[in-house]
Structures are given as C-alpha cells and as structure tokens.
Amino acid sequence: MPQVPLATPGLLRRVSAGAVLEFMRLSAAVTVTEVMEATGLTRATAIAVCEDLKDRRWIHELENQRAFGDYRKGRPARRFELNERAGIVLGLDVGYSKVTVVVADLRGDTVAKSSRPFEVADLTAAQRINFIDRLAMEALGEASARPEEVLAVCAGVAAPVDRHGDVLAAQKFWGLFDIDLRSSLKELRGWTVLLENDANLAALGDRWLGAAAGVDDVVVILASERLGSGVIDGGRLLHGSRGSAGELAFLDLVQGVGDTYGIAHLARTWAAEAMAGTATTSLNTHARHGAEAEHVFAAAAAGDAVAQDILERLADRMARVIGTVSTMYNPELVVIGGAVANSAGVLLGPIAERLPDFTATPPRIAVSPLGDAMVTVGAVRAALDYVEKNSLDLELAPLS
Template structure:
C-alpha cells in the first residue's frame, strides 16, 4: 500500500486497519504473510493492526496447528479471521400488512427471523413502531442476541425514500410508512436505522445473492400485488431527487397495461372473472375459499385451458411492462421478484417471445431465487455496507457475562 502524502499516524492506522478488514471479510482465514501480500503492508504493521483489531473484538486469532501427520520447522504461521459474531445487523421488511425482521451476522448469514402482522393498514404510527420493535426483539431472542449487540438496522418500506432516508409523502399510501421509525428505534434501542424503499433493497439483494449477481445494469421488479422497481445503473443504486427513481406509476399510460397491479393480484382477479361465467376449469375447486395465484399456475401446469389463458394474458402484460422499463432505462437484465417469483418462471419464455414487439432494446429476463426474502436480503446488505464503512467508529458491546470497569 503506497504512502499517503501528509497523512497523520492516526489516519494511516485507520487506512491500514480498513485494508486488513477488507481482506478478512473476503476470506475465511488468513496468515500474516497473506495479509502482507494482499495489502502491501509490512509484517510489523500487519501484526500491529491485527493485535489492535483483536483487542477491539473485530477479529480473532485461530489456534496454531502443525501440518497433520508431518513435521514442520519453525513456529506455525499466525492465522486470523473475522469475528462474524462481533455484532449483528437487522434487515427489516415493513409492509402494509406485516413486519418481517431477520438477524444476520457480519458475513451476511441469516441466523434468525420473525414476522408479526399489523392489526390494519390504518393503525397509528405508534402502533406500527411497536409491532416492528416487538418483531425485532423476537428475532434477536431466537438467536440469543441482545439489542445492545445490534450494529445497524436497515428497514425497507413500500414508499419512495430519498438519499437522506426521508420518505416521499405525496400520496396517502406512502404517508402510512412515514412513522418516524428511525428516530423511534434510536430512542428505544439506541440503534442506527437506515430507511430504504423495498424495491431498491430488492435490487441490492438480487445483485448480491440472486439472479443479478455481478450484473451492473439491472432492474428488479417486485411483481406480486403491486408493481414497483429498483434500478441499478453502472453498479449504482438510483434514487432520483426525491427517492422516486424506479416508481412505475407511468404504467397507467402504457397501452395494454394501464395500472400497476401485479401478477398475484391480476391472476386472482382474472380467475374470479372466469369463474363468474360457465367455463369448465379446475379453478372451481378453490372457488369457495378464493382462487390465489398459485392455484392458477398449478391449474395451468395441469393443462387447464382457462388457467393457461390467464397466464398468456399475464405474460403479454409483463412483456409490455418490461419493454417500457427497458426503453427508458436500458438494463442488461430485468428480474421478476417477490413471493410470486416462485411460480413466475413459466412466464419467462412467452415474455421473451413478445419483447421484440414492444422495445428495440430487449433485456434478458429472469426470476428471483430469493422468494419473499428478497427485501430482507437487500436490507441485510445495506446494513452490512454501513457497518463495513464505519467499522472503526463503532464500539462493540461487551460479550455476555463480561466484567466492565
């Protein structure tokens, strides 16, 4: 690592510590020599940094072991690894009907999960915050972690959020999510809370661990009840000046679309319309309890003509939606995400066949493998990004049972 002109010793220590931590996060275990090679730091500097990071609790030294079954001259190499349980991050999906919270370690492994419903869409801000807080505590209890061990929280909501974390409240539905969650959880638990749009987090999660891994130009469309999208352009998540980048209200003006209802909503609606007539269909088996999207997909797979026609309508409509997005944004890939993605794979071929009719820049299309976890995966990634950027300014909670002076 080259010298930084005019750098103070304190700044150099921070830069060196950051470089070592970056290597640790990308590795399972590393030796001093491997850290020297990866960072271009001297042995003395690497050892000093590791000692400091161990003392602060961020990394740990592994027990030295001789080569199995043989003789090894000299002292065994010192090996270090990230202490992935030094603290935790929370990923939240705060929807209109329920809150879901996952607890992750510092390598992004989800350790616990909890969901709780809201009594109604129109509950007070205090009631909504109380449910979110209770859900988070329940998730932490499943892991055996204390609230004090949480280093960062990211909450995804179904409303536009700008770069500063402020909610765009120009519509009543969006205003329902402007409940002061960041300040409330800071006051209740001392947590740093990052607020983000759910579709934006879906895009982050998809690019991290989904079908868009490694893709720099991607749009992820949450497509279950209502359509919303997150946009990554050149590897950068787009917000727009008020957080509205990726909003799909313009679909009201797109021929053959006309609204932002999603696949699950339309499958349910069109199935109900079909059942109102005299058509012979397997969907009648579910008429008493209500036909859901999964019933339509299952019936289509069994050869049901009515269900297949519904899927054809869905495929053409989604082709128009994707083509509109592709014409405006020109991504390499569009991913269909949300709970409906588990069934939507059957739509990919008919969508791809229609795209050239509607746009001169057809993207590749995929369905997300993340299912209904897509938002919490992105929320965990967002919270980890905060921790990794601010590691050296964060103070870890003492381990349970530790004696503090």
C-alpha cells in the same frame, strides 16, 4: 463543484478496516498475505489493520500453526478469522400489512426471524413503531441476543426514500411509512437505523445472493401485488433526487398495462372473473376461497385452457413492463422477484419471445431464488455495509 473528502490518516484507516472486514466476511481463515492480495494494502498496513481489528474484537487470531500440507520452512503464517458473533444486524421488511425482522451475524447468516401481520390495519405511527419494536425484540430473544449487540438496523419500506433516509410522502400511501422509525428506534434502543425503499433493497439482496450476483446493470422488479423496481447501474444503486428513480407509476400511461398491479394480484383477479363466467375451468375447485396465483400456474401446467389464457395475458403485460423499463435503463438483466417468483419461471419464455416487440435492447430475464426474502436479504447486506464502513467508530457490546 462537490467537495472531495481529504484522504486523512483517519479516513484511510477506516477505509482499510472496512475493506479487510468485507474480505474476511467472504472468507474463512486468512493470512496477512491474502489480505494484502485482496485489498491492495501494504504488508505493514495490513498487519496494523488486523492488529487493530483484533484488539477491538472484530476478528480472532487463530492458533499459530502450519495448515495441513504446508511444509514451508520458517515461522508459520499468522491467520485471522472474522468474529462473526462480535455483533449482529437487523434486516426489516416493513410492509403495509406485515413486518418481517431478520437477525443476522456479521457474515450475513440468518440467526433468527420473526414475521407477523399488523394486529389491525388502521394503526397510528406510534402503534406501528411499538409493533415493530416488539417484533424486533421477539426476534432477538429467539436469537438469544441482547439489544446492545445490534450494530445497525436497515428497514425497507414500500415508499421512495432519498439519500438522506427521508421518506417521500408525496402520496397518501407513501405517507403511511413516514412514521419517524429511525429516531424512534434510536430513542428506544439506541440503534442506528438505515431506511431504504423495499425494491431497492430487493435489488441489493438479489445482486448479493440471487440471480443477479455479479451483474452490474440490473433491474429487479417486485412483482407480486404491486410492481416496484430497484435499479442498479454500473454497480451503483440509483436513487434519483428524491428517492424515486425506480418508481413505476408511469406504467399508468403504458399501452397494454395501465396500472401497477402485480402478477399475483392480476392472476387472482382474472381467475375470479373467469370463475364467475361460463367457461369450464378446473379453477372452479377454488371458487369458495378464491384461486391464488399458484393455483392458476398449476392449472395452466395441467392443461387448463382458461389458466393458460391468464398466463398469456400476464406474459404480454410483463413483456410490456420489462420492455419499457429496459428502454429507459438498458439493463443486462431484469429479475422478477417477490413471493410470486416461486411460480413465475413459466412466464420467462413467453416474455422473452415478446420482448423484441417492446424494446430494441431486450435484456436477459430471470426469477429470483430468494422469493419473498429479497427485501430482508438486501436489508441485511445494507446493514453489514454500514458496519464494515464504520467499524472503527462502533463500540462492540461488552462480553456477557
């Protein structure tokens, strides 16, 4: 039977501080009474936590005056506000060919962003780490921030990651992300680095700021080049014993699917096949450089029969994918995400019509408004969660 941590005064103090910081991240100026109502803390504890966080520079106490329209007698209520620039967090999306770094303040608002493809495809682990580090420093420079202000880093990678932050390198492609990023950036910059699967972070990000906000049972599918999913069940992100709970390799065995290629890849591939044939299609205007997914969606909207056929094939395939995933996890909502989400809304109706053929429990379907930022949004949220949970153990950088 697993050991349950004892509710020591130190642990209760850290939990209380984390709850107060989370509430303040979501709020403007708040009173102690509002802190009590939001966290369930007693007045004495709420005051003690606010005083502690103020002394540590996590929050400010605002000028003691009545808010406009408050004519109650007596001493005005004390008001506190998050010191959103007390530190910063980094959210990273480390793909096979490109890295994106987002610098965010303690409310989760983006301060700066840098994104760039790797200089060459075949890099050693040390070269990849050096590239990621340089890009992170570039983003910090754009944010006019110092490396010592970074309180936590979360990086999403296109491989399963277990609960301990270790990459499952059971396949060659997954092994490309097993580059010891956590200890390397700790050694280089002193940063605490959290590692997570990119689709899992996409699920966290969309549930925070996307179509799945407030939904406790949701599957988010990154659907652009390759299909990958993050699963949230009862409000909890599923990992599995080795981090591969949302892995979709089983689609190789699903009739009418057969692989994990995504919407953008297949739209491009099927368009190329059509343009190489004898069918008349407006997609031929893109023959020189190749038709991308957005070209196919636009041509279909304009009435191109070939493009409309491609969309029908995509809808049928995604209905089978979502139907299978829904049978396994029974989510309330499935969200299609990634860069292709900007165009994929047209598929929602045809997919929904087909879903009852592939599952007895069809979910609602949506596309994420976050586009290709889903992973970094989730990474920022994961880093903020770490900071809030460990706020009393973290040292803020000295004021410059």
